[in-house]
Amino acid sequence: MSIETGIAEEYLAAKLSVLPAVREKKCPAVGKWKVWQERLPTDVEIRAWFANRHDAICLICGKISGNLEILDFDNHGELFPKWKELIPQELYEKLVIEQTPSGGFHAAYRCSDEICGNLKLAQGERDGKLVTLIETRGNGGLFLCYPTEGYTLKQAAFTSLQILSSDERKQLFDAAYSLNEKTQGEAKEPPDITDSDLFEERPGDDFNERGDIRDLLICHGWTPVRVDDGNEYFRRPNKSGTGWSASLKDRVFYVFTSNAYPFEPNKAYSPFNVYTLLEHNGDYTAAANTLLQYGYGKARETPLVNLSPFLSQVCSAAPLPPLQSSIRSLDKLMTEFPEMKPVLIHGLLRIGETMNIIAPPKTGKSWLVTDLAAAVATGSPWFGYPCEQGKVLIIDNELHPETSANRIPKVINARNYPMSIVQRNLFVENQRGFLRSIYDLKSRLAEIKEHGFKLIIIDAFYRAMPAGMEENDNAKMAEIYNRLDSYAAELNCAFVLIHHTSKGNQANKSVTDVGAGAGSQSRAADAHIILRRHTEEDAVVMDAVVRSFPPVMPIGLRWNYPLWNYDMSLDTDALDGKLEEVLPRAEKKDITDEAEEAAALLATPMPKTEFIALIQTKMDTSRNHARDILDCAKVLELVRESYENDPQNPKRNLKLISPN
Structure with a gap:
């Protein structure tokens, strides 16, 4: 059929x-x-x-x-x-x-x-x-x-x-x-980050036994709905109606919905979990210290020691404590880390990771960045890559505040995103005129953490490097990325760095070799995205290498102010400046039979990229060979190439292949 x-x-x-x-x-x-x-x-x-x-x-x-x-x-x-x-x-x-x-x-x-x-x-x-x-x-x-x-x-x-x-x-x-048969089980406790040697009873354990989270939930916008057979049902904030989003039973708070940040769906939380997430943005150390002041837990008494006889022997810069071993057996590793880090941009980026976006100067990088920020702020796809919704901070050290205030609404309106959602989730810090380096972020982590950002974009990277640091210094660049890794872990977010390409032709380089400065930049990042100019005007090819996802295919983007848009009609191999094969067609293998077979697959006009994909699938061949087959079919006049207006975008044409 x-x-x-x-x-x-x-x-x-x-x-x-x-x-x-x-x-x-x-x-x-x-x-x-x-x-x-x-x-x-x-x-x-x-x-x-x-x-x-x-x-x-x-x-x-x-x-x-x-x-x-x-x-x-x-x-x-x-x-x-x-x-x-x-x-x-x-x-x-x-x-x-x-x-x-x-x-x-x-x-x-x-x-x-x-x-x-x-x-x-x-x-x-x-x-x-x-x-x-x-x-x-x-x-x-x-x-x-x-x-x-x-x-x-x-x-x-x-x-x-x-x-x-x-x-x-x-x-x-x-x-x-109501038909769910899966038992909720016990709430998972956070890692043991409050040293048990400091407490006779840990504040979190005591709060799990005595703390009441009902008033806490109500204070944060949760609404009690009903009590049924020992289950107390709550509706999430900003939700009307008679439905419910979570239940509380036997001191376990179980969340069903995916729209109740900072909670995750289908997970159980202890009272200490709930308190820490709602009151301290996931900082368990701060939560434990505050609960101790409120009378939960008991600190262990430590006898005082007179250190004065030894003070003269202590140097002004005390040595750091020895590093704790992180060597684990595979069994322990799999037990401690049963899942990957949460996804932020499906196929590209996870929480805790760093992503580079590399593009030639004056190719609209800032517009691209705004588009990415708005996609995460609204939970919308970015060039086909689904994004999880979250708050975004753009640290912009190139644009004046007036420019950002003018540009960002243009992108939001062009994408038809709800302005109110973006205004609530997108934040901008314009640093032009009072630049701060990436190292300066360390002193501001507490301030930044209060906002609960899921993505922090630094545009542009070269302006955020510490004074005197050379971008060609591999060791120093690796140090910056290590510092960003620590920031991402503490803030529970991902970083995106916007950088420029080196001078000269980029078309014949591998993806990881594109980008000005040391090669450690592409190796240290978890995702390395590059934009290279296409042979067609106002078009680029976006390619990437990723660490924690399957390999991704290049896509074509076309500029239509104020947006870069995915354009499937673009041939992603047609890079501006790419070396062409110099062997004449006569010296290549005769593929006439294959060209005739391919032409027989074409019953009606089809977009060129779709037809190449069809040849690949039906004839079980590579993309490059499928392109050669199509070229041969055109030379033999078995098919012809034409253009037709794209009804979805009148400003561009679809490249069609039609049977002769």
Whole structure:
């Protein structure tokens, strides 16, 4: 069975981001697909994709599809009948209900408010394993749907999705949460950072036994909802309605929602955890010291020692205490660090990491930085890379405050981000005229920590280096990055450094060799992003190497004031100044047969990059060889190249390949 173009066109007409898919793999059949989290496909793209045979179709959830979200009932839809009984009939009738090949169900709807990412709502143990029984597909998610074989509509259609209020959505979630079989377990305690030798009883342990966090939660905007069978239910701050977001039972505070910063979803917290996060921004040492003053815990009495006989022997600069060994067995290492650091920019950057962004002078780096800051401030994708929402600080040592105040709103309005959210989460410190070095941040950590920033951007890096330091000094540059690592750990944030390329041609360098100064810059950073000029005007290629994620592919960006936008029509190999292969075509291997085979794949016009990807997939070859095959097909006049206006952006053209 192949999907007809007509159904895809109907979904697109309903403002749904629709893609062809591979049924067996449950993934899109268009290669890199995250661009369609930001824009809808064009009519041309839909016709080109579905002119080829595809056995599945999928929809992208989230903002791009009008805040589309689904509840996914797994394990053969085991909990679907119980869940259906728990919600009002009139609410159930507003949903699109679809049955999956395994007997599970999808319940689909649109939301009046922006939605979060995927959430696990109900889990249970089956055959000795913990399995997810109900989960959502939200921002960053997708799902296969009708008319893919095995997917059957039971109620309504995706072309007639209804919009639910936040309270109605909460009713769906509450019903699912109530079916959760996973025991909450005990709250994890923070690392033992308060030395037990200093206390007969640690303040945190005493607070866990005696402290009452109810008034603390209310003081921070949490609302008590109800008490049921020993469970006290609370609704998160800035949330109205009758739903609830967390429960308190047996002195364990369990958070379900992903929108209750600083708490994480589906995690349990002890009273000391809650107090430290809400009152001290996660600083357990400060929390313990304050609780000690409030009468929690007991300090150990230490006898006084007269050191005067030894003072004359002490030098003015006392030696540092010996370093504690960090050697661990693999078993201990895996036990202490069971998970990676939290993600901030999916695919690129985690909390605690440092990322470089390197670009030629006067290529709009500051505009790019503002776009990145606004994406994190709103939790929006950045060139297809989903961002977790958090507060952002831009330390700008190049622009005057008046310039920043003028530029930033332009980017926010161009991206159509809610101004109120960005104003609340984006902070700027303009240092032009009174520069401070990266080392000066040390004395300001307490001040910065109060804000709870998740991302700190330093623009530009060269102006934040300590006086007299050479950017070509590998040892000194490594020292700066080590210092940033310590700041990131203390602040629980990530750093982004904006820097410029060296002089001369960058096209023939490897990614890690691009950037002015010492090579340790690219090696010390956890992510190294570079922008290089494209052969087309007002276009660049963004490439990266990353440490804690799978390798990423280069993408093309095109300037459209005041934004850099992802442009899939750009050939990412066409770098300005790149050395071309000098061998004449006659000396290359004859690929006429392959060119004819490739031309046969093309039934209707298709964007050039899509056609190259199709050749790669269908003919099992490399990207470069697929480009050679296409070039040969054009020489043989089997296909032709043309341009068509992009309906999503009238200022640019799509490069199409059409059959002759």
